[in-house]
Amino acid sequence: MKIAMISSECVPFAKTGGLADVVGALPKALRKLGHEVIVVLPLYGSIDYRKHGIELFIAPIGVRMGNSLEWCAVHKAICDGVISVYFIEYDKYFQRDGLYHDAWFNDYADNPKRFAFFSRAALQLLCDMNWAPDVVHAHDWQAALAMAYLKIGYENDPFLADAAGLLTIHNIAYQGIYGSEHLDYTGLNRENFRPEIFEDHGRINYLKGGIYFADMVNTVSPTYARETRSGPLSCGMAPSLNNKGDRYTGVLNGVDYAHWSPESDRYLPVKYSAQEMDGKKAAKKRLQETFHLTVDEKIPIIGIVSRFVAQKGLDVFAQVVEPILREMAVQFAVLGSGDKGLEHYYGMLPGRYPGKVGSHIGYSDELSHLIEGGSDFFLMPSQYEPCGLNQIYSLKYGTLPIVRATGGLDDTVEQYDEKAGSGNGFKFYVLSPTAIYYTVGWAVSTWYDRPAHITAMRRAAMAKDFSWETSAKQYVALYERAIAGFTGAGI
Ligand code: ADP
Numbered sequence: 003m004k005i006a007m008i009s010s011e012c013v014p015f016a017k018t019g020g021l022a023d024v025v026g027a028l029p030k031a032l033r034k035l036g037h038e039v040i041v042v043l044p045l046y047g048s049i050d051y052r053k054h055g056i057e058l059f060i061a062p063i064g065v066r067m068g069n070s071l072e073w074c075a076v077h078k079a080i081c082d083g084v085i086s087v088y089f090i091e092y093d094k095y096f097q098r099d100g101l102y103h104d105a106w107f108n109d110y111a112d113n114p115k116r117f118a119f120f121s122r123a124a125l126q127l128l129c130d131m132n133w134a135p136d137v138v139h140a141h142d143w144q145a146a147l148a149m150a151y152l153k154i155g156y157e158n159d160p161f162l163a164d165a166a167g168l169l170t171i172h173n174i175a176y177q178g179i180y181g182s183e184h185l186d187y188t189g190l191n192r193e194n195f196r197p198e199i200f201e202d203h204g205r206i207n208y209l210k211g212g213i214y215f216a217d218m219v220n221t222v223s224p225t226y227a228r229e230t231r232s233g234p235l236s237c238g239m240a241p242s243l244n245n246k247g248d249r250y251t252g253v254l255n256g257v258d259y260a261h262w263s264p265e266s267d268r269y270l271p272v273k274y275s276a277q278e279m280d281g282k283k284a285a286k287k288r289l290q291e292t293f294h295l296t297v298d299e300k301i302p303i304i305g306i307v308s309r310f311v312a313q314k315g316l317d318v319f320a321q322v323v324e325p326i327l328r329e330m331a332v333q334f335a336v337l338g339s340g341d342k343g344l345e346h347y348y349g350m351l352p353g354r355y356p357g358k359v360g361s362h363i364g365y366s367d368e369l370s371h372l373i374e375g376g377s378d379f380f381l382m383p384s385q386y387e388p389c390g391l392n393q394i395y396s397l398k399y400g401t402l403p404i405v406r407a408t409g410g411l412d413d414t415v416e417q418y419d420e421k422a423g424s425g426n427g428f429k430f431y432v433l434s435p436t437a438i439y440y441t442v443g444w445a446v447s448t449w450y451d452r453p454a455h456i457t458a459m460r461r462a463a464m465a466k467d468f469s470w471e472t473s474a475k476q477y478v479a480l481y482e483r484a485i486a487g488f489t490g491a492g493i
């Protein structure tokens with residue numbers, strides 16, 4: 003099968019969150035199953051052209067946006083020796099450091115144009131390189147318009163007319179909703195500006211239109227797929243998703259263990275495995291030193307690596323972290339950035355509790371790996387979590403997750419059973435300061451009072467296998483269903 007993935011992020015080129023990890027790993031897993039996969043990304047100003055061996059591929063490419071033809075260039079790199087990644091170069095939209103927003107987290111005002119252009123340019127590239135995919139696989143609202151353009155715009159194109167579309171939703175709270183004045187630039191005719199398709203309270207909703215036109219839609223865990231079919235977690239998309247019937251489903255993300263395993267992690271001072279755990283002690287010491295925590299292997303460390311956005315529940319955690327620090331013998335290592343209030347709060351906490359909390363406000367791959375390896379527990383008190391990758395990484399590092407049971411967190415973490423000593427993490431159900439307080443307390447008391455259970459849970463956690471192979475097979479099944487349910491030209 004020939005699959006073209008269109009995404010705004012992909013490791014190692016451009017990343018703000020888990021989407022990049024997924025798009026960096028899934029193509030390789032599909033390739034191993036014998037499929038041909040290419041990835042199309044924007045050429046952001048922050049992408050290191052030389053380091054990644056990127057080269058000019060084709061120029062110019064003419065992209066029809068509304069009534070005008072806009073010209074861009076395409077560059078190419080080979081990722082991990084097997085996956086061709088194409089980059090749309092259009093300086094007017096992408097020659098800036100941020101992917102979606104400036105350094106103050108203000109969304110770029112021209113995002114509706116940037117990602118409409120990107121979605122259309124990606125399809126135009128396939129035509130210009132004479133590459134006829136069986137499936138176009140678009141990720142999130144940034145690429146969702148590709149699903150529409152396949153059915154209206156490219157429906158008679160010799161290379162794209164027979165391509166089916168799969169849209170993967172990594173986070174339904176981000177939909178790309180913009181003023182209807184952008185409709186003309188997108189080139190989607192007014193007929194599509196209807197509530198069942200793109201219209202959303204007088205505005206244009208990219209994700210909603212993408213859902214409508216995709217032959218199959220999925221999200222990144224079975225529980226989140228259920229949660230988004232009704233109620234507040236659907237963020238208004240329930241009718242659109244329910245209209246898809248069984249053509250909307252959930253596939254759990256996998257993990258690229260080439261990047262996320264203590265057995266091969268280049269950021270750890272000493273590598274380790276379930277059989278040889280000394281390296282975890284070395285990572286803990288390094289973490290305590292790096293985050294200016296009291297160096298003591300007996301005190302448990304709880305790690306946090308997160309975007310600071312409402313989704314992640316760190317505002318709720320902020321309401322109890324100080325009582326926890328005052329009353330429990332525990333340490334925290336926090337890495338994250340985003341909301342300025344939370345950055346300020348977690349940034350100043352180490353000053354108030356020296357030796358007990360360390361924080362780094364910013365983005366650092368190196369520190370994120372050190373926190374996974376050196377921590378004893380990993381906290382994710384998410385309001386909602388489509389899949390969540392850090393808790394799955396944590397399992398492999400023998401770092402027991404403490405999570406709110408929602409979405410993929412619920413699907414991947416097994417609750418600790420205090421009688422049997424089984425499970426691989428600690429779950430709570432209601433997102434409240436009290437629930438976080440008692441669940442953290444439960445984990446910390448287990449550390450001190452039932453160390454044998456911690457050892458058993460670590461072993462169980464590290465034995466779990468969430469490699470991409472299983473999920474990639476499920477994606478192949480979705481591609482087959484998208485092809486079988488192919489709806490051809492739209493309205
Ligand atoms: P989301 O995509 O919602 O942010 P995930 O758990 O799926 O959540 O993925 C988050 C990814 O981003 C992980 O690979 C995590 O390590 C990484 N990450 C998040 N914040 C940071 C940060 N400040 N520094 C480094 N990596 C980060």
Ligand code: GLC
Pocket residue numbers: 019020021024172173222255387388389390391410
């Ligand atoms: C989104 C979600 C996260 C998921 C990631 C990758 O950013 O917030 O839960 O793991 O996408 O699918």
